Amino acid sequence: MIFLERIQSFFEIIGGMVSDPMSLVVLFASVLLGILFGAMPGLTSTLGVALLTALTYSMETPMAMICLLSIYVGGTYGGSYASILINIPGTAASAATALDGYPLACKGQGGRAIGLTTTASAIGTIISMLFVVSISPIISKFALQFTSFEFFLLAFFGILISGTLTAPDLVIKGWIMGFLGLFLACVGRDQLQFFPRFTFGISDLESGIEVVPVLIGAFGIPQIIGVLRDQSQMPKAKKLQRIMPEIGTILHNIPAIIRSALIGVGIGAVPGIGEDIAGWVSYGTAKNTSKHPETFGTGELKGVIASETANNACVGGAMIPLLNLGIPGSPPAAMLLGALMLHGVTPGPMITFEHPTFIREVAAILLLASIAMWITGMILAKQVVKILNIPTPLFMPIIGVLCIIGSYSLGLNIFNLFLMLPVGIICYFLTNMGYPIAPLVIGVILGPMADENLRRALMVSQGSFMPVFTRPVSLMLFLIIAWTLVCQFGWYKRMVTRVKELLFHRKKTN
Amino acid sequence: MIETEKLRKADIFTGAAVLLLGLFIISQGVQMPMKDSYAGVQNVWYVSPALLPLFIGATLSVLGAALISIALKAVGLGGLKNTLNYLGGADFTSFLRQPETIRFYGIVLNLIVFVFVLIPRIDFFAAAVIFLLMFFFMFYCGTTRQMVRLIWLNIGATILLCLFMFTGLADRIGNVVPFSADLLVVLYIILLIFTTYRQLAHDPQLLKKFRRSLIVAFVTPFTIGIIFKYFLLVPMPHEGLVVFLLDAVWYADFWS
Numbered sequence: 001m002i003f004l005e006r007i008q009s010f011f012e013i014i015g016g017m018v019s020d021p022m023s024l025v026v027l028f029a030s031v032l033l034g035i036l037f038g039a040m041p042g043l044t045s046t047l048g049v050a051l052l053t054a055l056t057y058s059m060e061t062p063m064a065m066i067c068l069l070s071i072y073v074g075g076t077y078g079g080s081y082a083s084i085l086i087n088i089p090g091t092a093a094s095a096a097t098a099l100d101g102y103p104l105a106c107k108g109q110g111g112r113a114i115g116l117t118t119t120a121s122a123i124g125t126i127i128s129m130l131f132v133v134s135i136s137p138i139i140s141k142f143a144l145q146f147t148s149f150e151f152f153l154l155a156f157f158g159i160l161i162s163g164t165l166t167a168p169d170l171v172i173k174g175w176i177m178g179f180l181g182l183f184l185a186c187v188g189r190d191q192l193q194f195f196p197r198f199t200f201g202i203s204d205l206e207s208g209i210e211v212v213p214v215l216i217g218a219f220g221i222p223q224i225i226g227v228l229r230d231q232s233q234m235p236k237a238k239k240l241q242r243i244m245p246e247i248g249t250i251l252h253n254i255p256a257i258i259r260s261a262l263i264g265v266g267i268g269a270v271p272g273i274g275e276d277i278a279g280w281v282s283y284g285t286a287k288n289t290s291k292h293p294e295t296f297g298t299g300e301l302k303g304v305i306a307s308e309t310a311n312n313a314c315v316g317g318a319m320i321p322l323l324n325l326g327i328p329g330s331p332p333a334a335m336l337l338g339a340l341m342l343h344g345v346t347p348g349p350m351i352t353f354e355h356p357t358f359i360r361e362v363a364a365i366l367l368l369a370s371i372a373m374w375i376t377g378m379i380l381a382k383q384v385v386k387i388l389n390i391p392t393p394l395f396m397p398i399i400g401v402l403c404i405i406g407s408y409s410l411g412l413n414i415f416n417l418f419l420m421l422p423v424g425i426i427c428y429f430l431t432n433m434g435y436p437i438a439p440l441v442i443g444v445i446l447g448p449m450a451d452e453n454l455r456r457a458l459m460v461s462q463g464s465f466m467p468v469f470t471r472p473v474s475l476m477l478f479l480i481i482a483w484t485l486v487c488q489f490g491w492y493k494r495m496v497t498r499v500k501e502l503l504f505h506r507k508k509t510n
Numbered sequence: 511m512i513e514t515e516k517l518r519k520a521d522i523f524t525g526a527a528v529l530l531l532g533l534f535i536i537s538q539g540v541q542m543p544m545k546d547s548y549a550g551v552q553n554v555w556y557v558s559p560a561l562l563p564l565f566i567g568a569t570l571s572v573l574g575a576a577l578i579s580i581a582l583k584a585v586g587l588g589g590l591k592n593t594l595n596y597l598g599g600a601d602f603t604s605f606l607r608q609p610e611t612i613r614f615y616g617i618v619l620n621l622i623v624f625v626f627v628l629i630p631r632i633d634f635f636a637a638a639v640i641f642l643l644m645f646f647f648m649f650y651c652g653t654t655r656q657m658v659r660l661i662w663l664n665i666g667a668t669i670l671l672c673l674f675m676f677t678g679l680a681d682r683i684g685n686v687v688p689f690s691a692d693l694l695v696v697l698y699i700i701l702l703i704f705t706t707y708r709q710l711a712h713d714p715q716l717l718k719k720f721r722r723s724l725i726v727a728f729v730t731p732f733t734i735g736i737i738f739k740y741f742l743l744v745p746m747p748h749e750g751l752v753v754f755l756l757d758a759v760w761y762a763d764f765w766s
Contacts, residue, residue: 058742169517170580176528176573183535183566190559195542197559198535221621228649229613394722397645398730401638404625405734409744414630417747421625425618433520451562458556 009357010133013364023066027365030067031372032380034074039082039387040395043223044091045075045275047399049335050216053342054406061343066365068339069315072332073369076275076312077121077377081385084113084304093275093314096283096307103299108241111381115245116301117308118377120257124309125370127261128268128316132323133363136352139324140359143349148457149467153477155450158271158327160484162439165270165277169434171488177435181443182450184209191452204415211338213407213416214423214444219331220403221424222431224396231393243381249301256286256302257309264310268317274330274438275311282310316366323347323359326449331438334445342410519593521581529574535567609654616648616661623668631675633692633750638731640699646723647706651716656709663705667698692751 017023037048048071056064079094084101104113163174187198188208199205260282267278286306287296296303318329326348328334407420461467468474486492542560543553628637648657683690710716738744
């Protein structure tokens with residue numbers, strides 16, 4: 001009965017959105033903006049969501065969510081345009097798409113590839129939406145039993161796993177970035193005793209470091225510096241022919257689409273990892289399970305479908321921990337968390353009580369955004385690709401102005417700009433030296449949660465750490481954290497190799 | 511990202527910076543109330559505001575030391591010596607003069623001038639036009655030589671502007687001529703456009719780019735600024751001459 005009521009409420013929400021012309025305009029405009037953002041090399045959906053957060057500040061929460069989620073969905077998909085047509089991934093999430101997308105475009109099948117990725121991305125988002133609706137109540141119920149120890153360990157795990165999986169060079173660098181983020185989150189007066197920490201007498205630091213300017217700085221400024229410094233000339237985009245995909249091809253690829261969507265949802269649900277890794281993992285799986293892996297990299301449709309379905313399915317996956325635990329599943333989701341907090345919505349286990357229909361609203365927006373993305377992709381693809389002809393030195397400075405006005409407008413505070421620029425310049429150097437940005441962002445966002453819950457937990461236990469080992473979920477999280485750490489040590493890797501060798505040797509001799 | 515060997519050499523320095531940061535956080539953390547009373551509240555260690563900073567500081571110190579050790583294992587003390595020699599040698603000087611490095615100076619200088627000098631003191635629209643024009647003339651229309659010239663022009667104009675504003679001259683002139691600093695920036699914009707036009711006039715291709723730059727540099731701030739100021743009701747960081755004129759137009763009663 002409750003299930004039917006929920007379905008009815010879900011369709012009522014969809015009906016409400018569809019019947020409101022303003023919502024539809026915002027939905028389509030945001031999806032288009034997201035596609036444009038994703039299509040432009042150097043701009044990402046994270047930056048798009050960050051910049052739009054400033055614009056949506058004065059909107060009602062549902063309208064702001066339509067805007068931000070649509071730009072997230074559109075931005076994740078939009079990266080495929082540049083990957084397929086000019087062999088430069090529009091976003092890191094669509095890097096794997098370029099491997100087979102560009103050869104397809106060279107064969108004169110660019111339109112076909114874009115049509116298929118549009119459809120696959122839309123199906124991927126819809127599948128992930130189904131997971132948001134079905135899994136969220138279970139996770140929420142489970143998370144209600146969490147105490148402060150669990151929340152501290154969860155935040156710590158989010159920072160650690162994000163550092164482990166996103167580090168392009170040494171894992172230790174990912175962890176350093178996570179802890180730097182935690183340090184930034186400590187700046188300002190602490191929430192329990194109101195003691196000023198690391199404020200150095202600067203009154204602007206008393207209320208802490210605002211998340212959005214740090215995020216805009218960390219994601220926007222390095223991109224502006226990097227693109228303009230390298231002055232990479234974009235190749236001429238390949239021409240598009242027929243975009244509408246053949247139904248037969250889609251039906252033939254349905255198993256691959258479902259598998260990739262499941263990979264995307266799974267990876268998206270792990271805190272702080274996101275679309276970039278989902279695309280690669282899905283591409284790798286498609287190649288490994290293919291009967292003809294040698295065709296991958298030469299224009300294989302399955303390769304393009306795998307990476308694009310997974311990165312869009314990641315959007316819904318990232319929403320699961322965000323909405324139920326308050327832990328973002330990806331960098332754009334981290335941005336969304338900041339935006340939600342600005343609108344007075346605190347995601348976490350209590351969300352189903354405080355905002356009973358919120359998760360269904362998010363699911364409805366994801367469904368509508370994926371449909372809007374498909375329609376926009378089919379109708380406007382030929383027009384959107386023209387954006388690839390705009391010279392980067394012309395649009396990058398405009399993004400600079402947007403970053404600056406966006407950072408300023410959230411708190412109407414010029415100090416935010418004084419913070420944003422140094423953070424951006426430091427992040428530029430760190431990115432070049434193999435430090436990932438995502439753990440820093442996750443650290444800044446989860447820092448207050450980690451701090452408050454650690455102290456609250458110890459207050460309840462009178463300074464004892466024993467509940468970590470006596471509570472099953474805590475113990476499980478602690479063991480996962482310990483395993484994540486131990487896995488990186490040389491002696492552990494050597495031990496695993498030795499055990500494998502021993503087992504393998506024994507099997508052989510048997 | 512730079513190649514692995516160079517990366518390991520750089521890791522020695524970043525590792526040291528992380529280690530020092532960690533030690534600094536610990537040094538600050540130990541000054542926070544641990545067991546003593548703060549604001550009339552008797553503390554216990556487990557609710558101390560120092561708890562997380564100390565944990566972060568200790569972890570960063572360990573991670574920094576670990577990074578140094580990994581880097582030293584990879585390149586050895588010889589690698590560190592080579593890096594120090596490189597930093598003091600002619601190769602580093604030539605690196606500082608490479609076109610990519612000059613472009614980096616141009617970008618960072620432009621951003622710093624915009625954020626720290628122009629935004630807090632000059633009308634947003636005029637500041638944004640200068641910012642965009644500088645970028646377009648440096649990266650869209652210009653060559654590396656022109657960029658160097660523009661960097662010097664930017665430095666010179668910023669120094670003059672700072673002198674004008676910080677010596678009290680702006681206030682004294684401002685009593686007679688309102689928006690004096692904004693007017694100075696408008697003059698700077700005209701000068702910038704004029705000098706760049708003279709440099710590019712010989713090449714029709716560059717002239718086309720110059721015209722396009724002008725259009726985008728003027729249309730963008732007005733589009734973005736008007737959306738934020740009049741539709742989202744976000745006041746500009748500094749409202750001066752242009753906002754005064756825009757207000758006069760926006761709030762003019764056309765029907766009376």
